[in-house]
Amino acid sequence: MARVLVVDDDPAIRSLLTDLLEMDGYEVSVAVDGLAALRAVETVNPHFVVLDVMMPGLDGFGVLAAIRALPGDPVPVLMLTAAAETDANAKAWANGVDYYLAKPFTPDAVLDLVETVLAERVVD
Template sequence: MINQELIGKSVLIVEDDAKIRELLKIYLLQEGYEVLEAADGLEGKRMIEDYDPCIVLLDLMLPKLNGEELCYWIREEFKSLMPIIMITAKVSEKSKLEGFALGADDYIVKPFSPAEVMSRIAAVLRRTASRCGKLSFTGFLLKPLKGQAFINGQELKLTSFEFKLLHILMRHPNQILTRTQLLDHIYATQEKEVNDRTIDVHIRHLRHKIREQTDYSYILTVRGMGYKFVSS
């Protein structure tokens, strides 16, 4: 059974060549990854909808739904930031540029070294670690790859700023985060200048939206220090 709460470790291989899937699977399992497999684009789409994996290894020349179409669907229709590494026999510079334009995070040409693929996966996951996996505490569920937050099964309608604040607070439960630390996180993920008072305003709005679903705000103010998310 797939562990859907595994953070940063679930890899979906979308590849119609069974031998290549098996080779990648062997190396991935050795590295401790959870492995999902799909032999065509439509199956890959279903696996993404069902399991929301942390990273996708995507062949381009696939039956039923090709890799370019699947990549476009992930980014534009599924609205996911999940990392995508294209692994393909298409070697032209034009194909690579088109792959990156569609939203690929990396592009590997066949034939490949499995060790290099593992290294590329690790590098991509290091860059995208904050987007991977799901967080769940006391009725909350966050899906960073889709920017969605739920409480008691009901989706919270958050702005991008509010989601980023809730995300970093939930990643450090019961730990005081200063306004400077929260600002550093926002600066790292959003090109927009903000200040301490902006953080306070967004925290107020976030608490209000949480209280619409529950009697408790979960985000406590620690006077003179900052804020913390109370998970229990």
């Protein structure tokens, strides 16, 4: 079963994405901030990460940098942000994000992306 890590400080978004992904058969772990995300990446070893940009403490860019510094095949990362700034979008791409969606997003857009990416990857 594919493991997805959802990282967002908004409980409503975490709940929505968790319910959506679990109903589609994914094993979902959640983290409420950047530091918890780093711990979860180490312990869960996710196949896909859905990552908020603006969080207290360590933001999504810091988490993304830490994920990209890990050895082995890079885990696909989808960044979600309410930031309408073009700088955030450019910074995400420059830092190695795989996918980027602005909030508000449609749940189907996230699910379709996760399904497409994980269907192309070998999941242990």
